Amino acid sequence: MHETSLMYDVLRTIEISASDNDIDEVTEIKLVIGNISTILPDALRFAFDSFKGHPPLAADARLVLEERLPEVECRTCGEKYPFSPLGDYTCPRCGGYDVQLNGGEELYIEYYKGREQNDC
Ligand SMILES: [Zn+2]
Numbered sequence: 001m002h003e004t005s006l007m008y009d010v011l012r013t014i015e016i017s018a019s020d021n022d023i024d025e026v027t028e029i030k031l032v033i034g035n036i037s038t039i040l041p042d043a044l045r046f047a048f049d050s051f052k053g054h055p056p057l058a059a060d061a062r063l064v065l066e067e068r069l070p071e072v073e074c075r076t077c078g079e080k081y082p083f084s085p086l087g088d089y090t091c092p093r094c095g096g097y098d099v100q101l102n103g104g105e106e107l108y109i110e111y112y113k114g115r116e117q118n119d120c
Helices: 002-020 041-051
Strands: 023-034 062-068 071-074 080-082 099-102 107-116
Touching: 002 023, 002 041, 002 107, 023 041, 041 062
Parallel strands: 023 062
Antiparallel strands: 023 107, 071 080, 071 099
């Protein structure tokens, strides 16, 4: 269940950032998850729901998750192309198979939206 602690870190980060920016209420949170990471979106969503009502700032926020595929880069010719889930890494340009994966293991907050404090 490392998703629970990940989600906690995400919510803490947002909470700190929101209070720095005088944001009273967080309405939407967008997270990007590399889809070859070990993070399970369903578990992340479950963790988020379990935090509802605890950190007041993010309690009613809408959680948007996007799984992002890694990019494959050919070391022979430099061609970059999307990762194929079928596992065929062969370069479409030169036919080489000396390739590296970029990304796919990340988890980050792309943005969050919130409402500013009302001063009146
Ligand atoms: Zn190539």
